[in-house]
């Protein structure tokens with residue numbers, strides 16, 4: 112019987128090998144990382160079972176044989192099936208928090224993470240924030256990060272997808288936040304009664320229907336209802352804006368990511384004083400409104 116010989120190699124070599132393969136393939140990034148080397152490193156640390164905090168020492172450690180085999184399998188899937196790396200590892204990071212993901216939920220990547228880390232300052236006094244609503248919570252990443260940023264606040268994590276809420280529930284449990292983060296099955300505001308919030312935050316679907324099929328193959332692994340939102344991409348945004356007054360307390364905030372549909376939003380609501388946010392770590396297309 113012929114056996115394959117795979118001598119142990121340092122992690123740094125394995126990262127270089129995987130990154131070279133990624134660079135030669137027509138991959139699209141943007142699911143939590145933006146380059147081949149970071150994706151390669153994420154896969155190497157995952158197959159080795161090492162914490163990312165072990166870097167840079169771990170770059171010199173030998174990758175166990177079994178891990179090398181698993182790495183080859185995952186690299187092949189990333190290239191042949193165009194599976195986003197976060198679905199291969201089952202985990203990603205959002206605002207510094209570990210979030211478990213699978214294809215029932217979008218891979219977290221919203222620039223809103225930066226605003227949450229800043230506790231929405233200077234737009235609201237953090238001490239007054241008692242209740243937060245995350246519309247379209249998916250994995251629960253925004254709701255969970257908000258709960259960590261505001262330890263005294265209650266957070267509703269709403270989604271129309273029961274599948275997504277299962278993933279959110281699992282993440283909420285892993286973070287020990289069951290007492291303060293509440294998964295709610297809701298079609299935008301429809302399942303929330305007359306509840307009011309100090310902050311409503313949302314990364315809703317906003318891709319125009321016709322454009323969803325033109326996205327790189329990586330996006331086809333994500334739930335369609337996490338991306339598509341009607342002919343102009345604004346169906347969910349329209350409903351979020353329409354109902355905001357009934358669900359935000361005076362002086363409260365509405366923060367919504369609309370990505371590349373920002374110009375369409377400006378055209379559709381020409382008299383609304385949107386404040387478009389800048390982010391140090393990149394990304395954009397996020398507006399903020401204060402309920403006066």
Ligand SMILES: C[S@@+](CC[C@H](N)C(=O)[O-])C[C@H]1O[C@@H](n2cnc3c(N)ncnc32)[C@H](O)[C@@H]1O
Nearest residue numbers: 219247248249270271272298299314315316337
């Ligand atoms: C772009 S994903 C965002 C997920 C997560 N908040 C994040 O930032 O990674 C949008 C989410 O909105 C949910 N969604 C779509 N339509 C909805 C609706 N009418 N009401 C509530 N949630 C909806 C989808 O199921 C999906 O989880």
